[in-house]
Amino acid sequence: MKKYLIAGLLVWLPLAITLWxxxxxxxxxDGMFLWLLSGLQKAVPAGVVSDGLESLRGIPFLGVFVMVALLLGTGVFATNMFGQxxxxxxxxxxxxxxIVKSIYSSVKQVSDTLFSSDGNAFREAVLVQYPHQGSWTIAFVTGRPSGEVAAHLAGDHVSLYVPTTPNPTSGFFLIMPRSAVRPLHMxxxxxxxxxxxxxxxxxPPPAPPAVRLGEADPNRMG
Structure with missing residues (x-):
């Protein structure tokens, strides 16, 4: 009985989490779409237009399509000279x-650093000793120290994010010497x-380097 219960759990658990x-x-x-729809209804006077907006609430999956289209349109607008x-x-x-400037500037700086296509944040997984010598964990390189922090550090250092498990959205921020970090191929x-x-x-383990024509395979005996 226990064997079958575990087998059934292994089948349904990934599907349940994916569905959730x-x-x-x-x-x-959909909630964001309804919020925008409510704002539009308050902006337009009561009448045919307002009734038409109210009828949009009952259309299934309309909010998803509208929000995806809005994100795509915003991306196109933000990537040309006029939009920039x-x-x-x-x-x-x-x-x-x-008050807004302190919140907006901080969030924008973090989002630009994390999601910028030319940034280095979360582009590399490494192996570090944490929380003590002899104990290893996986971390992500988020950049290099700068400003006053960098002035107090001698040598090459990197900024790391060590996520917790099974929830990687929480973790620890570390600054370690580059020599203490082991890069991973994953x-x-x-x-x-x-x-x-x-x-x-x-x-999977990294694939062995390809052997060029005319070169001897180092893994081949004889």
Whole structure:
């Protein structure tokens, strides 16, 4: 009985978690769409337009399609010169509001660093000794120390994020010498799977280097 229960659990658990994540995403996007719809209804006078907006609430999956289209449209707008100019003006405007500027500038700086295509944050998985010598864990390189912190450090150092398991959204921030960090061949996605599974789902070992024509294979005897 126990064997069959565990086998059934292994079949349904991944499906249940996948469904839960998809439903959470759907609820978040649909909730944002309804919030925008409520704002539009308050902005337009009562009448045919308002009644038409109210009828949109009953259309299934409309919120997901609208939010995806909105994100794509925003991305197209933000990647051309005209859109970038308007975004700079908006940043300057928000940067002049006393309380908003501290929150907006901090969040924007972090998001630009994490999601920028030319940034180095979370692009490399490494192996470090933590929390003590002889105990190893996987960390992600988030950059290099700068400012006053870098002035107090001698030599080459890196900034690291050590996630916890099975919830990688919480963790620890470390600054360690580059010499104490061992780079890994695994990708960031493979490292996250390894951490979330608590070491159960191990990534495949790196493939051996290809042998060029005319060169001897070092792994071949004789």
């Amino acid at each position: 994540v998809l439903l959470w995403l759907y609820g978040a996007m 100019w308007w975004l700079r003006q908006g940043d300057r405007l928000l940067g002049r509001i006393p 990708s960031v996605d493979e490292a996250l799977k390894y951490i979330i599974s608590m070491g159960v789902v191990a990534p």
